[in-house]
Amino acid sequence: MFINYGLNQIDLKIVYYGPGFSGKTTNLEWAHNNIDPSLRSDILNLKTKEDRTIFFDFMQFEVGKIKGLTPKFNLYTVPGQDIYTVSRKIILNGVDGIIYVADSGEDRMRDNLFTLIDLVKNLRANKHQVEEFPIIFQYNKRDLPRALPVATLRKTLNRFNAPEFEACAMKGEGVFESLKTAIELVVNRVTKLV
Ligand SMILES: Nc1nc2c(ncn2[C@@H]2O[C@H](COP(=O)(O)OP(=O)(O)OP(=O)(O)O)[C@@H](O)[C@H]2O)c(=O)[nH]1
Numbered sequence: 001m002f003i004n005y006g007l008n009q010i011d012l013k014i015v016y017y018g019p020g021f022s023g024k025t026t027n028l029e030w031a032h033n034n035i036d037p038s039l040r041s042d043i044l045n046l047k048t049k050e051d052r053t054i055f056f057d058f059m060q061f062e063v064g065k066i067k068g069l070t071p072k073f074n075l076y077t078v079p080g081q082d083i084y085t086v087s088r089k090i091i092l093n094g095v096d097g098i099i100y101v102a103d104s105g106e107d108r109m110r111d112n113l114f115t116l117i118d119l120v121k122n123l124r125a126n127k128h129q130v131e132e133f134p135i136i137f138q139y140n141k142r143d144l145p146r147a148l149p150v151a152t153l154r155k156t157l158n159r160f161n162a163p164e165f166e167a168c169a170m171k172g173e174g175v176f177e178s179l180k181t182a183i184e185l186v187v188n189r190v191t192k193l194v
């Protein structure tokens with residue numbers, strides 16, 4: 001969070017976190033294509049030629065008011081691949097909320113869990129306890145023929161009783177629901193702080 005009293009503006013940062021290939025960039029791209037263009041920036045993608053995120057993707061948009069301040073929501077995705085662990089740490093600097101995008105694929109549970117442990121550690125380094133932090137879980141790729149049951153994903157990942165959503169980001173299902181709830185959690189928390 002960063003408040004610019006001169007501009008009456010509050011910058012808030014929401015980060016899509018999750019293992020490689022879980023659909024974080026797909027979420028952001030769908031949101032970008034479906035938010036009123038007058039309210040949002042262009043999307044910035046830094047990708048390899050195989051479409052994997054290298055450093056981050058970014059988009060900014062504006063909505064509502066918080067105690068007279070105009071909130072600018074800065075949305076980032078982290079690169080999920082193991083080799084980008086330092087990038088994930090840097091991108092979490094100053095984070096206000098997390099959308100954890102889990103991959104429902106049956107062979108992805110280990111990656112989901114290890115990336116969550118990585119997140120908890122990085123949040124701690126930013127002096128945040130995950131239990132008290134605005135976080136929502138998105139179980140993506142529900143369309144996969146052998147998607148794990150939601151109960152299994154919940155039991156392993158969502159030990160915090162955080163809000164959770166099923167999604168098929170490719171088709172846009174669950175994308176706005178996840179983002180809207182993450183924004184609500186962030187706004188509730190920030191309203192108490194400013
Ligand atoms: N079946 C299915 N595929 C999806 C869904 N959402 C995304 N994908 C596909 O999964 C692949 C990876 O998606 P990305 O959005 O690039 O994944 P990412 O999490 O950003 O990956 P990294 O940047 O490497 O961390 C792409 O081929 C997407 O089209 C979904 O809901 N269902």
Ligand SMILES: [Mg+2]
Pocket residue numbers: 024025026052053077078079080
């Ligand atoms: Mg990506």
